[in-house]
Amino acid sequence: MKKQKQRQKKSLYQFQREALEKIKNFDNAALFWQMGAGKTVSSIELTECEEWNTPILVCLVLKSTVNQWLEELYNQTERTVFNGYKKTKSDGIESFIACSDRKCIVIGYDAYKAKCGTRLRTYINQHAEDVTIICDESSLIGHMESERTKAVMKTKAKHKLLLSGTPATGGRLEAMIPTMNMLGWETTKRDFLDQFCYVYEWRDPTRPWMTIPIIQGYKNIDELRAGLKEHGGSFITMEEAGVQLPETTEQRVTITTPPEYKKFMRTGIVEIDGQEIIGENNLTKMLYARQICSVYNQAKAAALEELLEQAGDEPVIVFYNWTSELKILQSICERLKRPVSVVNGQRKDLQAYEQDKPGTVILAQYQAASMGLNLQKSRICIFFSPVCSYSDYEQAKARIHRIGQKRNCIFYNLICEDSIEEHIMQTLAERRDYTEQLFTEQYGPKAEVAA
Missing domain, CATH: 3.40.50.10810 (Tandem AAA-ATPase domain)
Structure with missing residues (x-):
C-alpha cells in the first residue's frame, strides 16, 4: 500500500x-x-x-x-x-x-x-x-x-x-x-477478414481440403475507425x-560492417574472437546477423562513445536489445565516468537520472522501457541497434518526445552499411515489423550452414 x-x-x-x-x-x-x-x-x-x-x-x-x-x-x-x-x-x-x-x-x-x-x-x-x-x-x-x-x-x-x-x-x-x-463490438476473425482485409486463401497441396487465409492488405479503414x-x-x-511538440531530428550514423558479416551471411558460420557463431536456421541466422553488427562490432561501440562525448553533461538515453550489448554499454559509460541508470526486464534503476546527475546515461532495453516511461528531461536518444518491432520503435521515441518536452529532440540510429540493419530500418519506415519471413525473402529460403 x-x-x-x-x-x-x-x-x-x-x-x-x-x-x-x-x-x-x-x-x-x-x-x-x-x-x-x-x-x-x-x-x-x-x-x-x-x-x-x-x-x-x-x-x-x-x-x-x-x-x-x-x-x-x-x-x-x-x-x-x-x-x-x-x-x-x-x-x-x-x-x-x-x-x-x-x-x-x-x-x-x-x-x-x-x-x-x-x-x-x-x-x-x-x-x-x-x-x-x-x-x-x-x-x-x-x-x-x-x-x-x-x-x-x-x-x-x-x-x-x-x-x-x-x-x-x-x-x-x-x-x-x-x-x-x-x-x-462482437466479431470473429472470419468476419474481420471479410470486412477489413484483402485475403488470399492458400491451399496446402499436401492437404487440399484445408485452406489458410493470408492477409495481403486492408480495406474499409475509415469504416473500422x-x-x-x-x-x-x-x-x-x-x-x-492543438499540442505543438518540439521538432525532432533523426540522424543515421553509418557504421562500418565487420568483415566477418559477409562470410556469415554467405556460409551461415563464422569465427569471431575465438567464438564460433553458427546460424542453424533462419531465425538464429537473423539473430546472429544482427549481433555481428552490434555486439561484435568495435566500430559501433566507438561511434557511441563519440556521441556520448559530444552530448557533454546532457542526459542521454541509449536503447539496446540484448544483455551482451548492455555489458558493452556499461563498459563505455564506466570508461567515460558517466552516471548510469538501467531499465530492463530484471532491473529498473533511474536514481541517477532522477537526481539530475550531469552526463547521466539511461541504458534502456526496448521491450522493458519503450512503453510507459516519462524521460523528457532528456532530448537525446541513441538506438545502439535497431529493434524489429515498429510499435516498440515508435514507443521508444515517445519516451522523450511527449507532453512536457520543451526542447527539440535528436534521435541517432547507429546502422551498419549494407547489412540487415539497413533492411530493418527500411521496414520500420514502412510502419511494419521486420520478421523472419522478410529475412528469408531477402537472404534466401534457407540458412546455409557449413558442414
Whole structure:
C-alpha cells in the first residue's frame, strides 16, 4: 500500500477533458491517443467520474511501469492503492482483497495471467459489478490464443478501459479483434477478414481440403475507425489536440560492417574472437546477423562513445536489445565516468537520472522501457541497434518526445552499411515489423550452414 504523503494532483488539458466527455457514457472505452498525449492521467480521471466510478479499480500494466502507475493513482485519487507484486500485511493481493475502502491494485499482465494471479482473478469476477479495469498498452492483448489475452478476456467487469498509442501492433489490424470484442463490438476473425482485409486463401497441396487465409492488405479503414468510435473509441493526435511538440531530428550514423558479416551471411558460420557463431536456421541466422553488427562490432561501440562525448553533461538515453550489448554499454559509460541508470526486464534503476546527475546515461532495453516511461528531461536518444518491432520503435521515441518536452529532440540510429540493419530500418519506415519471413525473402529460403 502506498505510503502516506502529500498528494500532488495533476490537471487535465482542455483536449483531454473534451475527449473524456465524449466517451464517459460508454460502459467500455478505449483511448487510442498518440504516444505522449497523457493517457495514464486521463484514464484515471475517467474512472473517477460519476459514470465510471466503482469501488474497485484494477490496473493491468507493464511490470516496468508499476511504480509509475502507483504514483499516479495515489496523486490523482483518494483510493487506497495496492501493489500486486507485494506480499506483506499491508500490501499485495491478499491485503487488497481484505480492504473494504475504495481501492485499486496495480499488477503486470505477466503476474495477472499466472497461477499467482488466480485468487485476484476469482475475486474480480465475483465482484464484477463493482469493478473497473484499465488495460494499459492494450496492443499487448492482440492474439486471441495467448494466455495474456485469454486471462483478460475472461475477466468480468462493469467497465473496461483500454489504452494504446499503437493499437494495431506492427500494422497488423487483425490484432485489434480482442480490443473490438472488449469494447462490445462482437466479431470473429472470419468476419474481420471479410470486412477489413484483402485475403488470399492458400491451399496446402499436401492437404487440399484445408485452406489458410493470408492477409495481403486492408480495406474499409475509415469504416473500422468509425465503428471503433461508435463503441467508445477515442482517437487523438497531437495535431488534433492543438499540442505543438518540439521538432525532432533523426540522424543515421553509418557504421562500418565487420568483415566477418559477409562470410556469415554467405556460409551461415563464422569465427569471431575465438567464438564460433553458427546460424542453424533462419531465425538464429537473423539473430546472429544482427549481433555481428552490434555486439561484435568495435566500430559501433566507438561511434557511441563519440556521441556520448559530444552530448557533454546532457542526459542521454541509449536503447539496446540484448544483455551482451548492455555489458558493452556499461563498459563505455564506466570508461567515460558517466552516471548510469538501467531499465530492463530484471532491473529498473533511474536514481541517477532522477537526481539530475550531469552526463547521466539511461541504458534502456526496448521491450522493458519503450512503453510507459516519462524521460523528457532528456532530448537525446541513441538506438545502439535497431529493434524489429515498429510499435516498440515508435514507443521508444515517445519516451522523450511527449507532453512536457520543451526542447527539440535528436534521435541517432547507429546502422551498419549494407547489412540487415539497413533492411530493418527500411521496414520500420514502412510502419511494419521486420520478421523472419522478410529475412528469408531477402537472404534466401534457407540458412546455409557449413558442414
